[in-house]
Amino acid sequence: MDIVLKGGTVVTARDSYGADVGIQDGRVAEIGQDLQGRETLDASGKYVLPGAVDPHTHLELEFMDTVSCDDFYTGTVAAAFGGTTTIIDYAEQTKGGTLRQAVETWRSRADSKVAIDYGLHVSITDAREDVLAEMEEMISAGISSFKCYLAYPERLRDDELLRVFSRAKEIGGLVNVHCENGWLVDYMTARLLEEGKTEPRWHPRSRPAAFEAEATQRAVTLASIADAPLHIVHLTCVGALDAARRARDADQPVLVETCPQYLLLDVDRYDEPGFNGAKYVISPPLREAENLEALWRGIAAGDVDSIGTDHCPFNLVGQKDVGRNDFTRIPNGMPGIETRVPLLYHEGVNKGRFSLNRFVELVASNPARIFGLYPQKGTVAVGSDADLVIWDPSKEKPLTVENLHMNVDYSPYEGITVSGYPELVLARGRIIVRDDEFLGQRGGGRFLERKQFSRY
Numbered sequence: 540m541d542i543v544l545k546g547g548t549v550v551t552a553r554d555s556y557g558a559d560v561g562i563q564d565g566r567v568a569e570i571g572q573d574l575q576g577r578e579t580l581d582a583s584g585k586y587v588l589p590g591a592v593d594p595h596t597h598l599e600l601e602f603m604d605t606v607s608c609d610d611f612y613t614g615t616v617a618a619a620f621g622g623t624t625t626i627i628d629y630a631e632q633t634k635g636g637t638l639r640q641a642v643e644t645w646r647s648r649a650d651s652k653v654a655i656d657y658g659l660h661v662s663i664t665d666a667r668e669d670v671l672a673e674m675e676e677m678i679s680a681g682i683s684s685f686k687c688y689l690a691y692p693e694r695l696r697d698d699e700l701l702r703v704f705s706r707a708k709e710i711g712g713l714v715n716v717h718c719e720n721g722w723l724v725d726y727m728t729a730r731l732l733e734e735g736k737t738e739p740r741w742h743p744r745s746r747p748a749a750f751e752a753e754a755t756q757r758a759v760t761l762a763s764i765a766d767a768p769l770h771i772v773h774l775t776c777v778g779a780l781d782a783a784r785r786a787r788d789a790d791q792p793v794l795v796e797t798c799p800q801y802l803l804l805d806v807d808r809y810d811e812p813g814f815n816g817a818k819y820v821i822s823p824p825l826r827e828a829e830n831l832e833a834l835w836r837g838i839a840a841g842d843v844d845s846i847g848t849d850h851c852p853f854n855l856v857g858q859k860d861v862g863r864n865d866f867t868r869i870p871n872g873m874p875g876i877e878t879r880v881p882l883l884y885h886e887g888v889n890k891g892r893f894s895l896n897r898f899v900e901l902v903a904s905n906p907a908r909i910f911g912l913y914p915q916k917g918t919v920a921v922g923s924d925a926d927l928v929i930w931d932p933s934k935e936k937p938l939t940v941e942n943l944h945m946n947v948d949y950s951p952y953e954g955i956t957v958s959g960y961p962e963l964v965l966a967r968g969r970i971i972v973r974d975d976e977f978l979g980q981r982g983g984g985r986f987l988e989r990k991q992f993s994r995y
């Protein structure tokens with residue numbers, strides 16, 4: 540063996556057991572007792588977890604007249620510090636452009652910078668006939684999932700979304716949908732501005748939970764008409780969860796993602812003094828407290844499949860502050876790529892909300908399965924990529940901006956200290972993080988061709 544991780548507890552979505560993990564040529568070659576290797580890494584008293592998979596990121600995204608401030612290097616380095624070794628970013632089609640152009644643009648930004656492996660979804664913002672035809676070519680290129688918006692100027696009409704679902708059904712694609720009713724958001728926003736309500740605290744009032752619940756039900760209905768699978772991204776509220784649950788109870792293939800910010804931060808954050816509420820201007824917005832508890836219950840009950848980040852950071856100074864006098868100009872998005880896994884461990888496992896195995900399933904195995912990367916990614920098994928984390932369950936870390944590596948000027952989680960953090964992170968058998976040191980390479984990650992969606 541090239542490397543042996545010795546004496547740890549291996550944790551997968553299925554079970555936990557004491558074993559050594561042997562790595563050869565970047566893959567897990569053997570799991571067993573008393574393995575020998577040229578290099579030995581001590582994992583005693585620690586967990587050996589699969590590197591986590593973040594299925595929802597927006598690195599160097601041009602959005603609302605600016606660009607998200609983590610690029611494919613800084614963002615993937617930060618991800619690695621937090622135990623994430625694979626991301627799936629969203630390539631965005633421009634109006635009038637093709638899906639191929641979107642993917643070429645994203646690969647030209649990412650390939651030379653990524654420190655970890657990555658895949659791409661592609662967003663369909665202009666559902667022309669030739670674009671629907673092009674979807675099949677995307678699947679052949681390993682981009683097996685699409686995204687459609689029901690909000691933002693990029694949104695599709697219902698008939699367009701139905702056509703995307705029908706096409707996805709034909710060719711074996713999975714459609715991710717951003718579920719908020721954009722027409723109602725525009726109407727409500729205009730009303731608030733007319734009334735002179737321009738501070739960040741009006742952002743959540745411009746897009747209430749009911750707008751998301753309605754759009755979620757509509758996406759579920761359209762997917763059902765097309766008999767196509769649906770992946771709901773960043774679900775935040777009771778009404779949307781109920782719509783998804785009803786469909787799942789009827790055996791409709793509806794998958795649900797939520798994000799740590801919707802589990803841990805509530806709508807009161809927008810009332811922080813001064814302009815600080817802008818830190819949390821994201822869409823969908825943070826919700827009233829009862830939704831947070833419902834999401835935790837949904838996770839425990841199996842109604843939520845995966846946890847992504849929707850990582851899309853903008854600096855408070857120089858980016859968010861263009862909206863100081865108008866919340867509609869604040870770029871929507873917040874950081875999270877580095878903190879997802881420790882937050883889920885701390886708030887989920889340490890607080891007894893779910894098991895260690897369920898934790899691994901939510902942050903690694905399920906995102907890998909849903910997006911066609913399993914078992915290459917998302918588990919610890921012979922033949923899988925040696926993307927591994929030695930996890931120290933007793934390591935404490937305050938999630939302050941100084942302690943984190945994301946290229947953004949604030950942490951949404953100031954004041955929270957987590958217990959449980961990566962000690963060592965390996966990507967395809969190479970150590971890329973040791974405690975507070977990055978040992979990987981710019982451009983050391985690879986583009987991943989993903990398989991087609993299949994129910995699991």
Ligand SMILES: [Zn+2]
Pocket residue numbers: 595597849
């Ligand atoms: Zn997003």
